[in-house]
Amino acid sequence: MIFPPECKVVGHAFEKPVGDRVYFLSQYLVRRVEEGFELLKVTPDPDGIGMMRDILHEEVLATVGETILYSERVNQHDRAGMVRRALSTGKRCTIFGAMDEHMNFVLDPDLSLFQTVHVYDIRPPRANLSVTIEELEEAGLLGELNCTFSHHIRDISTINADVFPCRAGGFTRTLDMDRMTGGERVAGCLTGKQLYEECYGTNYSRIDICPLSQVTEEPFIARCCRKERGGIGEYNGYFGAVVHWGASPKTVLDAVYAMMAAWRERHG
Incomplete structure (x- = not known):
């Protein structure tokens, strides 16, 4: 899968106001052709002068038949969401426009390259941790982690x-x-x-009914009303983070980032 971490390396070649030159940071170009779009990989001249550089090499990564422009603008910081949308198109390459008019793409989408974080919570009432994770993900605040979240919500009303x-x-x-x-x-x-x-x-x-008692996979984040259990570490042999029952979105966000940093340090 190719999914640039930042849109600044993706340019568009809809017109050629300065000829066959590209912005010096460009690594990829979305080129409009008669039938649609194609994706190019480009190498600007590193020894050139100025913002616009000659192209030393270009390669077609996805042809017009393999490429589609997504029909809606998206939050480009919700990276897992973009991969899911790319998978839904059935094309090798999906080009996305953002709310701020920038462009990015996903080529050969593959969610298996993202780390799955397991979320443990209960309801009723509101499964606050699970809902908060979904809201943070939708807002793009978890996109940098390249994670997906698997929600394990126990309905205690069935007990x-x-x-x-x-x-x-x-x-x-x-x-x-x-x-x-x-x-x-x-x-x-x-x-x-x-x-x-x-x-x-x-x-x-x-x-x-404690969510922490339900943990069977790692890495995880779970909600618990016992303050002394909060933090990052191993619980019943599984590594993850525990946040308090009324944890704020900022606390949840910080816990996920800290837990994933520790997880990746442990696993290289």
Whole structure:
């Protein structure tokens, strides 16, 4: 796959106002031809003078029959999203226009070259970590990482339990609002366990709903309400990041970047 990290190396050859010369930073050209577009790789003269340089070498990377101009403008910082869109066209080369009129392309799209990060969360209520990751990805704030995200969201409303954590999830009997009498099946995490046993003793059974307990793949990011578990490291043998229940988008963003830097340092 060829997918330039920056649009500044991609030029367009729709017209030739200064003849057969190209901008000195150009590595690729999108050239308009009668039937559509083709993609060229170019080598500007490194010893030339000025911004526009003679071309020492050019090569057609994708012909007009292999190339398509994507029908909508995209956020070019959402790199995984662009690869998905390129795959959807069925063409070897997809040219993208951006909101700011810059151009980029994806040639021979391949998502397997992106690192998969596993996201663990629960609902109801809102799966806040998962939704935040999706919003950050759509905004292009995670594009530099060249990652995709696989979301593992457990719906705790399907659990056969008598008591759930809180009314915020829409449950009718919860630890935060109802008095326990003993013998209940409680859907809860370590905090729920601690609360129940401090207030009512140990005559109950618990179904663990903590997202961190569901982790089975790495690298990962998970949400947990225990502050002492937050940070980056190994959890039950899997490497990843843990953020607090109410983590802000900035905190989530920083955690993903720090975790991926540590992951890549470990794996070269």
